[in-house]
Amino acid sequence: MVYDMTLGVFILVVVLFLAAAVTSVLSIHSDRDILPGMTQVLFYMATALLVVLGILAFPVHSLHGLLSISFWIWGYFYIITLLLALLLVYLHLSRWRNEWVSISAIILPLIAVIFLISLPFFNSPRKFTLVMDHSLLPLHIVLAVLGELFFFLGFAASVLYLTMSWQLRKKTSMKFVYRLPSLETLARFQDWSIVRSFISLTAGLVVGILLVVLHYDMLFLGTPKEIMIYFSWLIILVIFLLKRKTGVNEFAMSITTIVAFVLVLTLFLSSSVIITTGFHTFK
Secondary structure, eight states, rough: OOOHHHHHHHHHHHHHHHHHHHHHHHHHTOOOOOOOHHHHHHHHHHHHHHHHHHHHOOOOOSHHOOOOOGHHHHHHHHHHHHHHHHHHHHHHHHHHGGGGGHHHHHHHHHHHHHHHGGGGTTTTOEEEOOOOOTTTHHHHHHHHHHHHHHHHHHHHHHHHHHHHHHHHHHHHHHHHHHSOOOOHEEEHHHHHHHHHHHHHHHHHHHHHHHHHHHHSSSSSOOOOHHHHHHHHHHHHHHHHHHHTTTOOOOHHHHHHHHHHHHHHHHHHHHHIIIISSSSSSSS
């Protein structure tokens, strides 16, 4: 009975996020004023039900129980979507609220896609067994995931920057241009996202290394997840340093960020879904 209810809520959450994704994309292509409001309503309904879904799927009563969510492959997807949704809530309440409609047109479809990818793993027994039982572990997981998600925000800003640039060059649909943030705003948001991505992922990496040293007396175990995080960190470091240079070509920087994100996303999916052997992987 509980499983059927949880599955029903899960399907409803997917439907609501898909609907929010559709209205968010339509809102930057249409003059209908109702669409942005519909997107917000659908998004907040989906996010509220997402929290309910977590309560139903993970009836935890302790920090260790809360931590164990990330050991289950579907739980890992759940944490990613929850943090991504909470980031959208934060953006809606922050100084970036005027750009929320445009940014959500990139982020909401990704949330829907992640949920669809996670669907086959909803009742999967795949998990990884971690012998670490340390209070720093939740901090490591949250910081590492946030680093990746902030990087995705940089990717979203890059996509919008290229779209805006192409529209300005073509000069065929100025109404569409007026619905998007200015190039200067997008460049600032991209920088804002990359800085936080670099800081979060660096902090998560440091905490992870400390945990490995404490439990294994080693700096590196060579697991797919470790390699993915190190490689992601190096990519974000390069972009972070390039953004610090004066006179950087924002158009080229946006293309570089998009290519880098696609590479990092491929590594993430490979290390989380495809690879099933070795420590720190879902078996």
